[in-house]
Every structure is written in C-alpha cells, then in structure tokens.
Amino acid sequence: xxxxxVQDWIGKQVAGNDVVLFMKGTKAMPQCGxxxxxxxxxxxxxxxxxDINVLEDISVRxxxxxxxxxxxxxxxxxxxxxxxxxxxxxxxxxxxxxxELLTAKxxxxxxxxxxx
Amino acid sequence: MGMAAxxxxxxxxxxxxxxxxxxxxxxxxxxxYAATVISEAFRGKSRVQQHxxxxxxxxxxxxxxxxxxxxxxATP
Numbered sequence: 351x352x353x354x355x356v357q358d359w360i361g362k363q364v365a366g367n368d369v370v371l372f373m374k375g376t377k378a379m380p381q382c383g384x385x386x387x388x389x390x391x392x393x394x395x396x397x398x399x400x401d402i403n404v405l406e407d408i409s410v411r412x413x414x415x416x417x418x419x420x421x422x423x424x425x426x427x428x429x430x431x432x433x434x435x436x437x438x439x440x441x442x443x444x445x446x447x448x449x450e451l452l453t454a455k456x457x458x459x460x461x462x463x464x465x466x
Numbered sequence: 467m468g469m470a471a472x473x474x475x476x477x478x479x480x481x482x483x484x485x486x487x488x489x490x491x492x493x494x495x496x497x498x499y500a501a502t503v504i505s506e507a508f509r510g511k512s513r514v515q516q517h518x519x520x521x522x523x524x525x526x527x528x529x530x531x532x533x534x535x536x537x538x539x540a541t542p
Contacts (some may be wrong), residue, residue, distance in 0.1 A: 384534075420514075421521050421529030437537050438513045 356413035364427045368457050369399035372414045373424040377401040384436035385424040391443045392426075396460035397452065429455045468496035469532050474524070481523035482507050492536070500536040509541045 351359065364370050369392065375381030377389045377399070392399050404411035404423050415421055418432045426433045428451065433439065442448040452459045471489040478487050478501070485505035492498040501520070508516045516539040521528045528535060 415529065419518060421526075432514060434514050434517070438517065441513070441538070 351409055353409075353413065353416075356409045357417060360410065360414055360417045363400065363402060364430050367400040368429055368455075369397055370402065370427045371399050371424055372402050372404055372410070372427075374403070374405050376403050381405060382423070384422075387436050388424045388426055388439050391439060391448070394460075395443075395449065395452065397457060428452070428457060469527060470496065471499065474499060474501065474532070474535070477525065477527075478503055478520060478523050481519070486542070492534075497532075498534040499532075500538070502538045502540070504540045504542055506542060508539050513539070 371377070371385075371388060371392065373380060373382070373385035373389060375385055377393065380386035380389055389401065402410065404414065411423065414423070414425055418425055420432065420435060422435050424436055424439075426435075426439050433451070434442070439448065442451065449459065449461075471491055475487045475489050479485060482503065482505040484507070485503050487504075488502040490500045492500055503520055507519065511519070517537055520537060520539060524532065524535075
C-alpha cells in the first residue's frame with residue numbers, strides 16, 4: 351500500500367467503527383503495557399471496540415502516527431475522533447470523563463463503579 | 467539509547483520558559499520517565515493539544531529514542 355492508501359485505510363477503520371484502538375498486540379494478548387492498560391479500561395467499561403494490531407503492519411504503525419500527529423501507540427478513537435494515548439485515556443477514566451464522553455457520543459458501555 | 471532526564475527537561479523548558487517541569491526516572495534505566503509540565507501555555511487547550519505541544523518541544527524524540535514518557539500536563 352502507498353502512504354496515501356494507508357491513510358485512507360486508517361480513515362475507513364476510524365469512520366466505520368464506533369471505537370477503535372490501535373495497539374501493540376491484540377485485546378486478547380497485548381504486547382505492551384500501555385496498550386494493555388487502555389484495552390483493560392475499555393473492557394472494564396464493557397465497551398465493544400475494534401483492536402488493530404500495529405505490530406502486524408509497519409505501514410499502519412507509522413501511518414497512524416501521521417494520521418493523528420501523535421508519536422506513540424496506543425491510540426484511541428471514538429466516533430472518528432482521536433481521544434488520546436494511554437496517559438490521557440487513564441486520566442479521563444479516573445476522572446469519570448471517559449464514561450461521560452461515551453455517553454455523549456452514544457456508545458454503549460457499563461456504568462462505572464463509583465468506588466474507584 | 468534513551469535520553470537523560472536533564473535533556474528532556476531542558477527541551478521542554480526551551481519551548482515553555484514559564485513551565486514547572488518535573489521529570490522522574492521510573493526504572494533508573496534512562497528509558498522510562500514520567501514528566502509533569504505545568505505552564506500557562508496550556509490554558510484553553512484540550513489534553514490532546516497539550517500533549518502534542520510537549521511532543522513538539524521534544525522534536526521527534528518522543529516515540530523514537532524516548533520510548534516511554536508518561537505525561538501529565540496542567541495549568542498553574
């Protein structure tokens with residue numbers, strides 16, 4: 351794939367799935383602690399998400415960094431919008447903002463336990 | 467490989483002269499850091515924008531020689 355094809359492919363994934371996580375490894379078998387944290391947060395919230403393993407394709411690994419102008423993996427997208435990497439997702443989760451965002455965007459999820 | 471904590475702090479300070487910068491070497495191996503950056507420059511910006519500003523200050527080192535920088539940004 352050309353660089354432009356990769357950008358188009360990423361755009362399609364992000365547009366065609368409510369929640370997409372570009373990660374190292376898969377949600378069943380993460381290969382990096384940061385990717386694992388975000389996958390666990392989403393699973394904890396009962397969010398159905400598409401995992402894309404960037405380790406399977408170097409062009410996607412580099413392409414998604416260009417797509418979002420964000421230098422690291424993981425990267426979380428909700429309804430086409432780039433939300434952030436591990437630090438931001440964890441901060442939002444701890445502050446209850448991630449759940450608010452999911453509710454605002456109409457993404458099905460569990461209610462977060464109030465006792466963290 | 468890796469970067470010294472002082473180099474990370476210096477690069478951030480160059481872009482955010484007013485910033486309070488704290489760098490913690492999480493594992494002592496020069497590869498895994500946590501950084502807290504507090505600057506007026508972040509006011510009114512989203513978290514993604516704030517982190518992108520810090521990454522810009524690190525001029526391509528983030529995600530390259532600098533594998534792991536847990537980042538926290540805030541306004542004073």
